[in-house]
Amino acid sequence: MKRISIVYRNEENSLVMQHLEAVIHSVFRDSAELRGIYISRLRPREPVDADIYLLSDRRLIFDLREHAVSMHNVVFMDRSILRSSLGEIRAIPPGSEVLIVNDTRDTAEETAVMLYGLGVDHVRFTLFDPENPGGHEDVRYAITPAEPALVPPHIPHVIDCGYREISFETMMEIERLLGADDPEITSRLVDYGMKIIEPARTSAANYLNRFLREKLLDEYLYYSEDVTFAVNNSGEVVFFNQKAAALFGFSHDRRILLREHIPEDLLTLLYSTDNILKAACTLNETHYTLDKKSFLSAESSIGFTVNMRDEMSIVNSETVLSNALKKSGLVARYRFSDIMYTSEIMKRTVRRAQIVAGTDHTVLILGESGVGKEIFAQAIHNASSRKDRPFLGVNCASIPESLLESELFGYEEGAFTGARKHGRAGFFERARGGTIFLDEIGDIRPQMQASLLRVLQEKQIMRVGGSQVIDIDVRVVAATNRNLPEKVQSGEFRDDLYYRLNVMQITIPPLRKRKADIRPLFDYFLENSHPLPTPAMYEKMQHHSWPGNVRELENCALYFKTFHTLPETISEDAGIRETPQGLPSQTRIDVAILRIISDSNAAGRGIGRTRIQYLLESVHITVSDIQLRKRLAHLKQRGFIEIHKGRRGATITPAGLQYLAENATL
Numbered sequence: 034m035k036r037i038s039i040v041y042r043n044e045e046n047s048l049v050m051q052h053l054e055a056v057i058h059s060v061f062r063d064s065a066e067l068r069g070i071y072i073s074r075l076r077p078r079e080p081v082d083a084d085i086y087l088l089s090d091r092r093l094i095f096d097l098r099e100h101a102v103s104m105h106n107v108v109f110m111d112r113s114i115l116r117s118s119l120g121e122i123r124a125i126p127p128g129s130e131v132l133i134v135n136d137t138r139d140t141a142e143e144t145a146v147m148l149y150g151l152g153v154d155h156v157r158f159t160l161f162d163p164e165n166p167g168g169h170e171d172v173r174y175a176i177t178p179a180e181p182a183l184v185p186p187h188i189p190h191v192i193d194c195g196y197r198e199i200s201f202e203t204m205m206e207i208e209r210l211l212g213a214d215d216p217e218i219t220s221r222l223v224d225y226g227m228k229i230i231e232p233a234r235t236s237a238a239n240y241l242n243r244f245l246r247e248k249l250l251d252e253y254l255y256y257s258e259d260v261t262f263a264v265n266n267s268g269e270v271v272f273f274n275q276k277a278a279a280l281f282g283f284s285h286d287r288r289i290l291l292r293e294h295i296p297e298d299l300l301t302l303l304y305s306t307d308n309i310l311k312a313a314c315t316l317n318e319t320h321y322t323l324d325k326k327s328f329l330s331a332e333s334s335i336g337f338t339v340n341m342r343d344e345m346s347i348v349n350s351e352t353v354l355s356n357a358l359k360k361s362g363l364v365a366r367y368r369f370s371d372i373m374y375t376s377e378i379m380k381r382t383v384r385r386a387q388i389v390a391g392t393d394h395t396v397l398i399l400g401e402s403g404v405g406k407e408i409f410a411q412a413i414h415n416a417s418s419r420k421d422r423p424f425l426g427v428n429c430a431s432i433p434e435s436l437l438e439s440e441l442f443g444y445e446e447g448a449f450t451g452a453r454k455h456g457r458a459g460f461f462e463r464a465r466g467g468t469i470f471l472d473e474i475g476d477i478r479p480q481m482q483a484s485l486l487r488v489l490q491e492k493q494i495m496r497v498g499g500s501q502v503i504d505i506d507v508r509v510v511a512a513t514n515r516n517l518p519e520k521v522q523s524g525e526f527r528d529d530l531y532y533r534l535n536v537m538q539i540t541i542p543p544l545r546k547r548k549a550d551i552r553p554l555f556d557y558f559l560e561n562s563h564p565l566p567t568p569a570m571y572e573k574m575q576h577h578s579w580p581g582n583v584r585e586l587e588n589c590a591l592y593f594k595t596f597h598t599l600p601e602t603i604s605e606d607a608g609i610r611e612t613p614q615g616l617p618s619q620t621r622i623d624v625a626i627l628r629i630i631s632d633s634n635a636a637g638r639g640i641g642r643t644r645i646q647y648l649l650e651s652v653h654i655t656v657s658d659i660q661l662r663k664r665l666a667h668l669k670q671r672g673f674i675e676i677h678k679g680r681r682g683a684t685i686t687p688a689g690l691q692y693l694a695e696n697a698t699l
C-alpha cells in the first residue's frame with residue numbers, strides 16, 4: 034500500500050486536513066495510507082517518508098526539503114469548489130463588489146485566484162484580512178470557503194462554498210502516481226469529477242472520454258463471449274479479453290509473447306500471409322470460427338486482431354435470436370396443425386406440403402386468392418430445419434415496383450435520394466438462414482424477374498448502389514393466384530424464372546372444389562360462439578361459389594357472429610343474375626364499383642364515395658348514399674377493397690382485382 038502525506042504548515046488547518054483526508058479516502062480507499070504532516074510540529078531535520086507528498090501550498094516545498102527522505106513524488110494540490118455552489122455565485126449581480134473571506138489574507142487571495150480560474154469574472158473581488166477586519170461598509174456580498182463566522186456581520190448575502198476541494202486534475206495525478214489500475218477507483222474518481230468544478234477542463238474532459246471508451250471496450254470486448262486479442266508486430270499480445278485470458282493463460286503481470294501461449298498450428302495459421310483470414314479451428318475440443326484482421330499503416334503491418342467464436346455460443350445466440358424474432362414478428366405463426374380440412378383433396382395437399390417441408394427446395398404455391406397459400410408457406414417453414422430462423426413474408430404486388438428491388442436486396446448509403454445513412458439490409462439479408470415468402474410473385478415486372486432469377490441461380494445478392502456481393506442462405510417459397518403457365522406462354526413471365534421457382538409445386542384447390550371443408554372451417558372460425566347457423570344456412574353455404582375462398586368464409590363467419598345471419602351475398606348463388614325488371618344485380622353494381630376503384634388506383638389515386646357515386650351514374654347505375662355505403666362495406670367484408678381514412682379513400686385488393694377479372698363480362 035502506498036503512503037500519501039498531506040503537508041500543511043500548522044495545526045490551525047486540522048479541520049481542512051481531516052476533510053481532505055476523507056475526500057482522498059473516499060476515492061482511493063485501501064490503495065493508499067494517509068498521513069498528515071504539520072511542518073511546524075517537526076523537529077529540525079526530522080526525517081519524513083512517503084510515496085506521495087501532497088502540498089497545500091507551493092511555498093511549503095522549501096520546508097519539506099529539510100525533512101523529506103526523497104522528493105520524487107511531490108504534487109501541488111490544486112483546489113476547486115463543488116459544482117453546486119457555482120450557481121449561487123453566478124447569481125450575484127454583475128459588477129458587484131464581493132468580499133472573499135478566509136482564515137488569512139493569503140488563503141483569501143488563493144480563493145479569489147481559484148474563483149477567477151473557474152471563470153467567475155462578472156464581479157469584483159476584495160480580499161478580507163482577519164488581522165485587519167474593518168471597512169467594507171458598502172459591500173453586500175461575501176464568499177467564504179467554510180469560514181462564515183469571520184464574515185463581517187453587516188454583509189447580508191453570504192455564500193459559503195464549503196471547504197475548497199482537491200481539484201480533479203490533482204486527483205488524476207494521485208491516481209497515476211499510485212499506479213492504481215482498478216476500475217472501481219476509476220469509477221469513483223469519475224463520480225468525484227462530476228461533482229466538482231474543474232479548472233483544467235481539457236484534461237478532465239479527456240479523462241472522462243477515455244473512461245467512456247474504456248467502458249465500451251469492457252462492455253463489448255472484455256466481457257464478450259468471444260475470445261479476442263490483439264498482437265503487435267513484435268508478436269506481443271497488447272490487448273486480450275477475459276475469455277482469451279482463460280483460454281491461453283494470458284495475464285497482465287508480464288509481457289506476453291503470443292508464440293509462448295498458443296499451439297504451433299494456430300500460430301502458423303495466424304502468421305499466414307492473409308491480411309484478413311476466416312478459418313475454423315479446434316482447441317481443447319471446442320470448435321471455433323476464427324477471424325483475423327491485420328492493421329496496416331502505410332504499407333507495413335502494425336499488428337493484427339483475432340476474434341474466435343465458440344460454435345456453441347453461436348447456437349446459444351441463435352436461441353436468443355429466435356426469441357427476438359418471435360418478438361419482432363419475423364416469425365411464422367401457423368403450423369400444419371392450424372390448417373383445417375376434412376376433404377380428401379386437402380389431405381393429399383397437406384401431405385405433399387409436409388414432404389416438401391422436409392426438403393430445402395424452392396416451393397411454388399398456386400391457388401386462388403384466399404385459399405390459404407400464406408398459411409401453407411408458414412407451415413412449411415415451421416416444419417423445416419429453418420424453423421428457428423426468420424420467416425419473412427413479402428407481398429410483391431403491394432410494394433411499388435420502384436422500391437421492390439431495394440426492399441428485397443437492400444441498399445447502400447447514398448444509393449438514391451432518401452436512402453438511409455449507412456444503407457439498409459433488404460428482406461433477403463434479413464431472412465438470413467430462414468425462409469422468404471414471395472407472395473403475388475406473378476405480378477412482378479420483367480426487370481425484377483431478371484434480378485430474382487440471378488438470386489435463385491447464384492444464391493448471392495448485391496445491394497442497390499453497392500458493389501459487394503453478399504452470400505445468402507435463404508429458402509424461397511413463392512406464391513401466386515395468377516395462372517403462371519399462361520403468363521409464361523404469353524411472355525409476361527420468364528420461363529427460366531418459372532422453372533427455378535417451380536421446383537416443388539403445391540396447388541391449393543379453391544373452396545368450391547372441396548365443399549367438405551366448408552362446414553368445419555366455418556365452425557372453426559365461429560370459435561364456439563352461439564348461436565350456430567341453421568341447417569338451411571349451412572345448405573346455402575354449400576351452394577355458394579366462394580370466390581374469396583377461405584378468407585371470404587372467415588369474413589362470413591365474423592358477420593354471422595355479429596348479426597346472427599349470413600351476409601346477403603351468400604343468399605345469391607354463384608351465378609350472375611339480372612333482376613327480372615332489368616335492374617342491375619348487386620353483383621353488377623359491385624363489379625362496377627370495383628372497376629371504378631381499380632381504374633382510379635391504376636391512375637395512382639384512391640377514391641371517395643361521392644366520386645364513385647358520380648362515376649356509377651355515368652354507367653347508368655344510380656345508387657343512394659346509403660346503398661353505396663352498404664355495397665362498400667360488403668366489398669370490404671369480402672376482402673375485395675380496403676377503405677382508408679382521409680383522402681386515400683378506397684383501394685382495390687388483389688382479391689378484388691381477381692374478382693373483377695373473373696366478372697369482366699359484366
Ligand SMILES: Nc1ncnc2c1ncn2[C@@H]1O[C@H](COP(=O)(O)OP(=O)(O)OP(=O)(O)O)[C@@H](O)[C@H]1O
Binds near residue numbers: 373405407408
Ligand atoms: N385451411 C385453413 N384453415 C384455417 N384457416 C385458413 C385455412 N386456409 C386459409 N385460412 C385463413 O384464411 C385467410 C386467408 O388465407 P391466406 O392469407 O393464407 O390466403 P392466400 O391464398 O395467401 O391469399 P392471397 O392470395 O389473397 O394472399 C387467413 O386468415 C388464413 O388464416
